[in-house]
Amino acid sequence: MHFAFTEDQLLFRDTVAEFFANECPPEKVRWSWDDEVGRDASTWAALAEMGVIGLTVPEAFGGMGMNEIDLLPILTEAGRYAYPAPLVETVAVVAPLLAESAPSEIAEKWLPGIADGSVIATVELDGQPFVNDMHIANLLIAQRGDRLFAVPGENVRSTAQVSVDGARRLFSVEWDEADAELIASGEAGVQAANRAFDRGAAATAAMLVGLSEQMIAMTVAYVVDRKQFGVPIGSFQAVKHHLADAELKVSFARPVVWAAAYGLATNSDEVAREVSMAKCFASDAAEVVARKALQTHGAIGYTTEHDLHFWLKRSWALASSWGDALWHRRRVAHILLDN
Amino acid sequence: MDLNFTPAEEAFRAEARAWLEANVPVGLPSGDTAEGFALHVEWEKKLFDARWSVVSWPEEYGGRGASLWEWLIFEEEYYRAGGPQRVTQNGIFLLAPTIFEFGTEEQKARFLPRMAAADDLWCQGWSEPDAGSDLAGIKSRAARDDERGGWVINGQKTWTTRGAFCNWLFGLFRTDPDAARHSGMTYLMVPLETPGVTVRGVERLDGDEGFAEVFFDDVFVPDDLVLGGVNEGWGVAMATTSSERGLTLRSPGRFCAAADRLVDLWKRQAAAGEHPERVESMRDDVAQSWMEAEAYRLATLADVTGLVNGVSQGARSSLTKIFWSELDVNLNETALRLLGPAAELIETSPAAVDGGAWMKGFEFALSGPIYAGTNEIQRNVVAERVLGLPRK
Numbered sequence A: 001m002h003f004a005f006t007e008d009q010l011l012f013r014d015t016v017a018e019f020f021a022n023e024c025p026p027e028k029v030r031w032s033w034d035d036e037v038g039r040d041a042s043t044w045a046a047l048a049e050m051g052v053i054g055l056t057v058p059e060a061f062g063g064m065g066m067n068e069i070d071l072l073p074i075l076t077e078a079g080r081y082a083y084p085a086p087l088v089e090t091v092a093v094v095a096p097l098l099a100e101s102a103p104s105e106i107a108e109k110w111l112p113g114i115a116d117g118s119v120i121a122t123v124e125l126d127g128q129p130f131v132n133d134m135h136i137a138n139l140l141i142a143q144r145g146d147r148l149f150a151v152p153g154e155n156v157r158s159t160a161q162v163s164v165d166g167a168r169r170l171f172s173v174e175w176d177e178a179d180a181e182l183i184a185s186g187e188a189g190v191q192a193a194n195r196a197f198d199r200g201a202a203a204t205a206a207m208l209v210g211l212s213e214q215m216i217a218m219t220v221a222y223v224v225d226r227k228q229f230g231v232p233i234g235s236f237q238a239v240k241h242h243l244a245d246a247e248l249k250v251s252f253a254r255p256v257v258w259a260a261a262y263g264l265a266t267n268s269d270e271v272a273r274e275v276s277m278a279k280c281f282a283s284d285a286a287e288v289v290a291r292k293a294l295q296t297h298g299a300i301g302y303t304t305e306h307d308l309h310f311w312l313k314r315s316w317a318l319a320s321s322w323g324d325a326l327w328h329r330r331r332v333a334h335i336l337l338d339n
Numbered sequence B: 001m002d003l004n005f006t007p008a009e010e011a012f013r014a015e016a017r018a019w020l021e022a023n024v025p026v027g028l029p030s031g032d033t034a035e036g037f038a039l040h041v042e043w044e045k046k047l048f049d050a051r052w053s054v055v056s057w058p059e060e061y062g063g064r065g066a067s068l069w070e071w072l073i074f075e076e077e078y079y080r081a082g083g084p085q086r087v088t089q090n091g092i093f094l095l096a097p098t099i100f101e102f103g104t105e106e107q108k109a110r111f112l113p114r115m116a117a118a119d120d121l122w123c124q125g126w127s128e129p130d131a132g133s134d135l136a137g138i139k140s141r142a143a144r145d146d147e148r149g150g151w152v153i154n155g156q157k158t159w160t161t162r163g164a165f166c167n168w169l170f171g172l173f174r175t176d177p178d179a180a181r182h183s184g185m186t187y188l189m190v191p192l193e194t195p196g197v198t199v200r201g202v203e204r205l206d207g208d209e210g211f212a213e214v215f216f217d218d219v220f221v222p223d224d225l226v227l228g229g230v231n232e233g234w235g236v237a238m239a240t241t242s243s244e245r246g247l248t249l250r251s252p253g254r255f256c257a258a259a260d261r262l263v264d265l266w267k268r269q270a271a272a273g274e275h276p277e278r279v280e281s282m283r284d285d286v287a288q289s290w291m292e293a294e295a296y297r298l299a300t301l302a303d304v305t306g307l308v309n310g311v312s313q314g315a316r317s318s319l320t321k322i323f324w325s326e327l328d329v330n331l332n333e334t335a336l337r338l339l340g341p342a343a344e345l346i347e348t349s350p351a352a353v354d355g356g357a358w359m360k361g362f363e364f365a366l367s368g369p370i371y372a373g374t375n376e377i378q379r380n381v382v383a384e385r386v387l388g389l390p391r392k
């Protein structure tokens, strides 16, 4: 029994964290809101150079051949810095799906490009109607019932949807089967889609942990600095207890998320339950933390001039995508109660 | 990362499971009544005879020298088999770690084996009528008696769990009344048979005589019953309270077993078909309670991984205490809502479900946010010592 990351995993994570600290400061997130495309190719390319984009691509296709235990801590850092590009879709979902479930000619066609950063991939699964970052994606993996398809980006017709998080780029998509390649169908298709969904949910949970930790850090810094009645507001017990509640929520979501990473990486029999617990706890935590953070910032947190709202809105968006807390709690209920 | 136990640990689990399944008593009455307590002590002696009472202690004191992981496994199996809460807990889980850390060799040899064997039964004397959360406000006084080589205690302790059934008390007493608030206290171990001690049982919320008040009237305690240094009791006591908040007192096994029983209760209620809408509407809450227990188990695995690699929990143990105490309340509350009109029926009522265990469990759970440092105090600790907010 050893429920912790290795030195190497932590080192990789810290390297990526340092990269985001330099390359994705709050001004960059603000730029993503304001810019029409909102994504810069150089950051993605640098992440590919570091091995992050190809982390889950098998070594035979030029990737690192690593798993969720290596990946999720890195996604937590991406969440901490509110990095807006489709890491969950490309790295956590599509690359493992192609490696695991696609015929070899399809895998060979796309995986090397993912690893070297030239292919950005996104995904549309049943129950997940809005597609992230279709505007920059070269590849869409899409589900139709029990069939999964690879659709080249140029064959997808998309309509922009607008998220409360202005750094997100969401789309409704349409495409024709004649323009797509079948990856899997029948039982294999359903299994691949379920696995893809679980990977997306766990990866998003890891991001939510990072978002929550960052909201707590920002709020702690603020309440130590801000004075009312001649003292820092962080000395008031009501403020302390809001923050203690926030810390409590994220502290008990974190190990649940790591357990889901382990469950995915080791093909656990109980992976559905493990992943749903992770997304449920991480979504709930982020929602509570966001509330506490806003409340203890007061009106300054209620402006779009202050950075806090980037994190609040990303939390709301991610808490409800890939299954919200309610959906995942119900899935656990079904697993526990209906047999 | 590896969430498997080793074959040796699994063998330990199998051995514990086999013994517990064959020996755990069914339907013991509450250990917080005089008759119930005696039956619990009998059970604890049986545990000791099979060397299961204190598995993590060295063999010379009655343990098996088990690792922290094996201890967790044992706890899991103990509650899985339906084992009752340990009436020896204040000794084995709270005092013993302090004796291991601060005691002399003579004290270890004298107290630990008898504690493990349930020959000595210990209660905890911190709180006083005017000192609850503000423990440093204690007034009970131990005055120096050079002639006899010891201390003479006058004062009162209160809320002493199972004080009316125990024969020893450990606690804090003021030995230097002129010292600053957190100094001048000494950690003493007091035989309750000593002349001048009066113990009065007090009925708790659940109707059991689980509390006691302990009065000290010129009670003499010899020097060899001082644990740690004279006037250094605060630091020694803090070691005990951190065991109480953290791992040792509330291992996840108890909550996981209770969560499994809750799932089972839901299934039985669903099968009985009496309140289908109520049962249906409780699905999410049952799942939430089960997940909270599981989250506590996972958090514990992470904490123990830290501990075995030399990283202690420190002030984060306050987060642990808030989490287990609140999950316990939620879990029992969920069960009561599931029971609806039967929720209020207690043990002695013929129609009570599961012998009224859920109301009893609820009443007990409600004390969790109060004892071992109230959850308000724990939230202060989290804010100040985990997050670094200013104290004033």
Ligand SMILES: Cc1cc2nc3c(=O)[nH]c(=O)nc-3n(C[C@H](O)[C@H](O)[C@H](O)COP(=O)(O)OP(=O)(O)OC[C@H]3O[C@@H](n4cnc5c(N)ncnc54)[C@H](O)[C@@H]3O)c2cc1C
Residues within 6 Å of the ligand: B123, B124, B125, B126, B127, B128, B131, B132, B133, B134, B158, B159, B160, B161, B162, B367, B370, B371, B372, B373, B374, B375, B376, B377, B380
């Ligand atoms: C079941 C049970 C078993 C117990 N067993 C023992 C035992 O064996 N030995 C023993 O010594 N004691 C025992 N206690 C007593 C326990 O330690 C005290 O109840 C606890 O320390 C709180 O003290 P108090 O009850 O005096 O409440 P108070 O300290 O008076 O607190 C009352 C309320 O005020 C709040 N409050 C107080 N100070 C603050 C603050 N600074 N900030 C915010 N809120 C505050 C508290 O959180 C609480 O909500 C037991 C208690 C219970 C319920």
